[in-house]
Amino acid sequence: MLRQAVLLLLHCFSPLALGQYDLCKSLVSTDDGAVWEQYACQPKAQSMKDYMRVKVDPPGITCGNPPERFCTLENPYLCSDECDASNPDLAHPPQLMQDREHTGRITYWQTVTWARYPEPLLANISLAWNKSLELTDDIAITFEYGRPTLMVLDKSMDHGRTWQPFQFYADDCLESFNMAPKRVPDLSPANITLVICTEQFSRWVGSKNDKNVKFEVRERFAVFAGPRLLNMDSLYTRMESMKGLREFFTFTNLRLRLLRPALGGTYMQRDNLLKYFYAISNIEVPARCKCNLHSSLCLLQEGNLQCQCEHNTTGQDCQRCKKGFKAKSWKAGSYLPTPNGSPNTCAIAGAPTGGGSNCECYGHSNRCSYIDYLNIVTCVSCKHNTRGQNCQHCRLGYFRNNSAELDDEGVCIECNCNQMGSVHDRCNGTGFCQCKDGTTGPKCDDCFPGYYWKQGCYSNVCDEELLLCQNGGTCSQNQKCICPPEFKGVLCQQSRCEGGKACNTASTLHLLALVPLLLCVLLPHLLATLTAH
Numbered sequence: 073m074l075r076q077a078v079l080l081l082l083h084c085f086s087p088l089a090l091g092q093y094d095l096c097k098s099l100v101s102t103d104d105g106a107v108w109e110q111y112a113c114q115p116k117a118q119s120m121k122d123y124m125r126v127k128v129d130p131p132g133i134t135c136g137n138p139p140e141r142f143c144t145l146e147n148p149y150l151c152s153d154e155c156d157a158s159n160p161d162l163a164h165p166p167q168l169m170q171d172r173e174h175t176g177r178i179t180y181w182q183t184v185t186w187a188r189y190p191e192p193l194l195a196n197i198s199l200a201w202n203k204s205l206e207l208t209d210d211i212a213i214t215f216e217y218g219r220p221t222l223m224v225l226d227k228s229m230d231h232g233r234t235w236q237p238f239q240f241y242a243d244d245c246l247e248s249f250n251m252a253p254k255r256v257p258d259l260s261p262a263n264i265t266l267v268i269c270t271e272q273f274s275r276w277v278g279s280k281n282d283k284n285v286k287f288e289v290r291e292r293f294a295v296f297a298g299p300r301l302l303n304m305d306s307l308y309t310r311m312e313s314m315k316g317l318r319e320f321f322t323f324t325n326l327r328l329r330l331l332r333p334a335l336g337g338t339y340m341q342r343d344n345l346l347k348y349f350y351a352i353s354n355i356e357v358p359a360r361c362k363c364n365l366h367s368s369l370c371l372l373q374e375g376n377l378q379c380q381c382e383h384n385t386t387g388q389d390c391q392r393c394k395k396g397f398k399a400k401s402w403k404a405g406s407y408l409p410t411p412n413g414s415p416n417t418c419a420i421a422g423a424p425t426g427g428g429s430n431c432e433c434y435g436h437s438n439r440c441s442y443i444d445y446l447n448i449v450t451c452v453s454c455k456h457n458t459r460g461q462n463c464q465h466c467r468l469g470y471f472r473n474n475s476a477e478l479d480d481e482g483v484c485i486e487c488n489c490n491q492m493g494s495v496h497d498r499c500n501g502t503g504f505c506q507c508k509d510g511t512t513g514p515k516c517d518d519c520f521p522g523y524y525w526k527q528g529c530y531s532n533v534c535d536e537e538l539l540l541c542q543n544g545g546t547c548s549q550n551q552k553c554i555c556p557p558e559f560k561g562v563l564c565q566q567s568r569c570e571g572g573k574a575c576n577t578a579s580t581l582h583l584l585a586l587v588p589l590l591l592c593v594l595l596p597h598l599l600a601t602l603t604a605h
Contacts, residue, residue, distance in 0.1 A: 092304060092411055096368050096382040110383060112405035112413025113368040117208035120201060120357040121170045123377060127198040128166045128181070135184045135349070136163050142185050143347040145218050145279055145336035151346050155182055169197070169352045178353050180216045186333065186348035189340070195350055197328040199357070200232065203377040204389050207321040209358035211287040216351040218279040218334025222248055225287055228325040235327060239287050240269035243276075256291040261310075264295050265320040276337030283353075289321065308407035322362055365405025365413060366390035384418035392479045393418035393435060401435045402479065434479040436463035457484040469497045490517040492528040524550045533562060 096113035099106050128134060135142070136157030143151040156162040164182035171179055186193045211225070223241040228234060242248040251269040259266060273285040290301065297307040311318045333348045340348075361370030363379035367390050370379050381390035383405070384397035393402045397418040406414040431440035433451035436458045440449050454463035457470045466472055466484035476483045489497050489505035493516035499505045507516035510529035519529040522538075532539055534547035541553035545564030548554055555564035 092308075093365070093407070093413060094368055096366070096415070110415040110417055112365040112407060112415050113382065114363060114365055115361045115368055115370040115379070117358055117360045120205060120359045121355060123201055123203075123372065124170060124355075124357065125200045125202075126166045126169060127200070129196050129198070130194070133183050133195045134165060135182045140184060140187075141346060142182075142349060143344060145334060145347050148336070148341075148344050148347040151344075164351070166197075169355050173353075178216065180351045180353035182216075182351040183330075183349045185346045187345050189342065189345050189348075192331065193333055193348065193350075195330040197330070197352070197355075198232065199326040199328075199355070201324060201377065202231065204229070204322060204324055204362035205357075205359040206318070206362045207287075207289045207323070207357075207359050210289050210356075211326070211358075212354075212356040213285045213328065213352060214283045214354040215285060215334075216279065216283065216353050217349070218276065218336065219273055219283065219285050220330050220333055220350060221274050221276075221335055222330075222332035223274070223285065224329040224331065226327040226329065227323040228327070229319070229323055232325045235325075237267050238323075238326075239267060241271075241274050241285060242269060243271060243274040245269035245271055256288045259292070259295065261295055261314075264292055265316055276334060279334065289358075305410045308410060308413075312406055312408050326357065361389075363390045365407070366415070383415045384420075387480075391481075392477065396420065398432060398435055398479055401433075401438045433463045434458075434483075435481075436479075456481045457486070469499075471499050471501055471503050488515055490515050493517055539563065 093112055093114045094116070095111060097108045097110050100109045134157070135155035139154060139156040139158075139162075141151050142153050142155060143149065144153070154162055155164055157165070164180060166181045168179040169181045173179055183193070183195050220241070221243045225238040225241070226235045227238045228236075240249050240251060242253075245251045245253040249269050253271045254266075254268040255270055255272055256268070259268075293301055293307055296310045297303045301307075330350050333350050335348070361367075361377055361379055363370065363381065364385070366383045366385040367379040367381050370377050372378075376388070378388055379390045381387070381394075383390075384394050385402065386392060386394045391402070397420050400419050402418060403416040405416050408414065431438070431449065431451065433440070433454065436454045436456050437451040439452040441452050442449050448461065450461045451463045454460070456463075457467045459465050459467050464478060469487050469489075470484040471487060473480070473483050473485045485503065487497060487499035487503060487505055489499060490511075490513075491497070493507055493511035493513075494505040495508060496506065504514050505516045507513070508528065510520050510523040510531060512518050512520050519525050522532050522535070523529040524532055532550040534541050534553050535550050536547065539547075540563070541547050541555075542563050542565045543556060543559045545553040545555045545559065553562065553564045555561070558568050560566050560568055
């Protein structure tokens with residue numbers, strides 16, 4: 073009786089009781105006794121402000137070094153405020169964008185003023201987490217002293233190596249980005265992942281009236297889940313069935329590109345440039361750790377967020393099977409069928425697969441073939457640029473990523489050898505290509521000293537150190553000597569006078585140049601003589 077009560081209590085903590093996809097497993101009663109039932113699961117949403125790493129560029133864009141006065145748009149001629157990096161009470165460093173402001177006093181990061189107008193006042197704010205995240209609510213950036221009239225929000229899904237726009241913001245989208253202005257309610261289920269330009273957050277309404285610039289996530293969710301997000305099953309179903317929908321809300325890094333500050337609702341006024349700058353007091357990024365539906369818990373470990381993986385998975389994002397559980401390819405969990413989803417648990421290695429043979433392919437293939445005369449089982453159609461009996465080697469033109477495990481999809485990296493400078497497109501185990509003579513660099517895209525690049529490396533004809541042009545010649549782009557008229561040859565080393573003949577090209581040229589002058593001097597005398605006769 074006690075055992076049944078315990079089982080009933082545990083079953084009460086199923087995903088249905090705690091909220092959808094909150095638990096990865098639940099102990100349930102069966103005819104064979106209590107067993108663990110596995111579910112697709114994900115961590116709770118939380119504010120990611122505390123975990124983000126903020127970087128601001130270009131260098132020197134933050135105000136205060138040297139100290140600088142600034143004005144406000146509401147009272148642009150009262151310029152008594154000062155930014156001074158050496159004074160804690162007057163400094164505005166980047167970390168103030170993510171502080172909690174417990175004292176009630178608003179603190180903010182601030183840039184230099186637009187004193188160098190007409191040069192653009194540009195600032196980039198990069199936010200990094202070293203972790204894949206999924207947005208769960210609106211991103212909100214709070215601007216003090218006016219919202220920018222021009223701004224772009226970018227995202228990266230590969231830790232800042234590549235970027236793509238999330239949304240454009242402008243007071244005139246057509247003029248600034250050649251895009252018709254849109255709002256999220258204008259979108260339909262078919263184009264809900266469209267990158268838009270909005271004018272909603274860029275027009276002047278007074279810096280104290282509305283400070284927030286948003287990237288609206290809830291309104292995009294509402295297209296499927298309803299205005300109050302009550303039909304989440306519909307949203308989760310679309311996440312599985314609509315290509316690119318889930319990836320649209322996934323990121324590792326965010327970047328704000330601030331392109332033009334608030335102008336106060338007027339045209340640019342050059343008589344007081346100290347009132348134009350950017351100031352941000354807060355950035356809110358509500359999101360959850362992306363764990364591929366294999367974890368319900370994400371913790372900070374050694375400075376980085378880490379999914380606490382279930383379903384025999386491992387990795388920061390639970391993105392691969394644990395060692396010993398690679399009998400089939402790794403697969404993300406699925407939201408379907410609702411409400412519990414499919415965990416897609418990694419199976420223990422050695423479990424029989426097609427034909428009863430142990431098919432170990434490190435997740436790069438799910439098909440094997442038995443070769444009778446060799447008495448071996450080999451993987452078929454290795455993916456992710458792998459090859460070999462167990463998909464354990466990299467294809468030609470790729471090399472092993474030593475920071476990734478064998479079952480990682482990114483285990484093989486393309487060599488990217490420069491076709492003009494390399495012997496072939498293959499590289500060694502550290503990614504270095506085999507270079508042609510005179511060519512150097514990991515990808516054979518640079519030249520040794522004494523060589524110049526022209527769709528490959530070629531030996532210098534001349535230079536300023538060893539291959540000097542002679543007899544007054546000058547070296548042009550290391551490729552040829554430009555010789556004086558009386559000399560010739562690759563290095564201007566040969567006289568144009570042949571054999572032992574007495575000739576002097578330079579003298580001849582000088583004489584020819586004097587002929588017109590002599591004619592001008594003698595012609596008046598000749599005419600006078602002829603006239604006298």
